Amino acid sequence: MPVELHELPPELRKSLDEIGNLGVSEEQFHLTRKRILDEAATSETLAALDAVRVAALGKTGVVSIWLKLIGGLPPENRAPASYRFNRLREEVQVAIADRKAALDRAELDAKLARETLDMTLPAEAAPLGSIHPVSQVMDELAEIFADLGFAVATGPEIETQWYNFTALNMPETHPARAMHDTFYLNAHDGEEARVLRTHTSPVQIRAMQAAGGSKPIRIIAPGRTYRSDSDATHTPMFHQVEGLVIDKGITLGHLKWTLETFLKAFFERDDIVLRLRPSYFPFTEPSAEVDVGFSVVNGKRVIGGSDGWMEVLGSGMVHRSVIAAGGYDPDEWQGFAFGCGIDRLAMLKYGMDDLRAFFDGDARWLKHYGFSALDVPTLSGGVGA
Ligand code: DAH
Numbered sequence: 001m002p003v004e005l006h007e008l009p010p011e012l013r014k015s016l017d018e019i020g021n022l023g024v025s026e027e028q029f030h031l032t033r034k035r036i037l038d039e040a041a042t043s044e045t046l047a048a049l050d051a052v053r054v055a056a057l058g059k060t061g062v063v064s065i066w067l068k069l070i071g072g073l074p075p076e077n078r079a080p081a082s083y084r085f086n087r088l089r090e091e092v093q094v095a096i097a098d099r100k101a102a103l104d105r106a107e108l109d110a111k112l113a114r115e116t117l118d119m120t121l122p123a124e125a126a127p128l129g130s131i132h133p134v135s136q137v138m139d140e141l142a143e144i145f146a147d148l149g150f151a152v153a154t155g156p157e158i159e160t161q162w163y164n165f166t167a168l169n170m171p172e173t174h175p176a177r178a179m180h181d182t183f184y185l186n187a188h189d190g191e192e193a194r195v196l197r198t199h200t201s202p203v204q205i206r207a208m209q210a211a212g213g214s215k216p217i218r219i220i221a222p223g224r225t226y227r228s229d230s231d232a233t234h235t236p237m238f239h240q241v242e243g244l245v246i247d248k249g250i251t252l253g254h255l256k257w258t259l260e261t262f263l264k265a266f267f268e269r270d271d272i273v274l275r276l277r278p279s280y281f282p283f284t285e286p287s288a289e290v291d292v293g294f295s296v297v298n299g300k301r302v303i304g305g306s307d308g309w310m311e312v313l314g315s316g317m318v319h320r321s322v323i324a325a326g327g328y329d330p331d332e333w334q335g336f337a338f339g340c341g342i343d344r345l346a347m348l349k350y351g352m353d354d355l356r357a358f359f360d361g362d363a364r365w366l367k368h369y370g371f372s373a374l375d376v377p378t379l380s381g382g383v384g385a
Helices: 026-042 044-055 061-070 073-113 132-148 176-177 203-211 254-265 320-325 342-350 355-359 363-369
Strands: 217-226 237-247 274-281 284-297 298-302 306-316 334-341
Touching: 026 044, 026 061, 026 284, 044 061, 044 073, 044 203, 061 073, 073 254, 073 355, 132 254, 132 342, 203 217, 203 320, 217 284, 237 306, 237 342, 254 284, 254 306, 254 334, 254 342, 254 355, 274 298, 284 355, 298 306, 306 342, 334 342, 342 355
Parallel strands: none
Antiparallel strands: 217 237, 237 334, 274 284, 284 298, 284 306, 306 334
C-alpha cells in the first residue's frame, strides 16, 4: 500500500512537512503508522486488538482526527493529504482484520485441542433418569412391527370430530360417540369443536389420505389418547397403538397371523394362545376382540397357557366406508386394523398393577420400573431387553 512519499503519484507527491498546517510532520506520520501496525500485529487478545482499532479509527482515534483536519486545508493540499490518510486508514483496517482472523483461528484450534472425546471409552449408563416403561414398550412395538414391514405413523392429539368419529363410520348420532367419554375443546369462529382424540384410530384415515388412495399401507401408530375416565385401570390420558394394513386380497387370516406373531414376540413366549371373540366396532366389519391365555403361577397371572383369558386388543377387517373415507376404493382394496392399550401391555409384561402410578412421576417408581437408556430393544436380543 503506497504511503511512502516516493511511491505517490507525482501530482500528489507533497510531504506533510510541506503541507504544514496539519500539526503532523512526515516523521511523526511514519512513526505513528509503524506503531499502530505493530500493535495490531502483536495484539494477543481480541480485546487488545479492539483497543488498537479504537485508538486509531475510533471517533477520536488518531487517524480519524487527521482525516477530519483535511477539510481545513487550502484546496491544493487536500488531495495529497487525503490520499495519505485514507491509505493509512485502509492499511490499519486490513492489519486489524488479518490479526482478528489469526486470533479467531488460534482460539478455535485451542478449543479443539481442549475438547477431546475418547470414542473408544465404553459408554456409561446414566446415573440418573430412566426410560419410562411406556416409552420402552413403544420402542419394542416399533421394533417388532418394523421386522414385519410396518412403518410408524403419527397424527395430532387435538383432532377434528370428522377424523376421530365421522370418517371412522361413527356419524353424529352414533351411540359409540357417547361411549368414548370425549373431551371437547371450545369451538372457534363457527368451526366445529375439536376433541382430544379418544383413540389412535383417526391415524388410519390420515395414513390412507397420505398414501393417496393407490398404495398398499402397513403402519402402526403409537401415541397419547384421552378420555374422561379415572380409576385403577383408567387415566384421562393413556396410550394406544393402532395398526393398519391396506392392500389387495387381505383376509382375516392375515390379521390373525400378524397379531399372533406380534404377541409372541412381545411377550417373548411361544406358548401364547389367542382367542378371537366376535365383537363390534363401528370401523371394522367383522370385528373381533382378542384375548390371550394366561396361566396361574404361584397365585399370579402369567401370560401363556390357557387357564384363563385376558382381553388385550380390538381388531377387525376395515369397514368399507372407512376405506372410502380414507380415499381408497373399497371394491379394490381391503385391510385389517387393530387397536391396543400400550399401558396395559406394559402392565401385563412388566408386572405393575396400578395404572395411575405410571403418570405420578414418582422417582422411586421410575427407578424400579424404568429402563436404562442402553436397553434398546432388538429382536435378536429379545425385545424386552
Ligand atoms: N379404537 C378402538 C378403541 O379405542 C380400538 C380398536 C378396535 C382399534 C378395533 C381398531 C380396531 O383399529 O380395528 O377402543
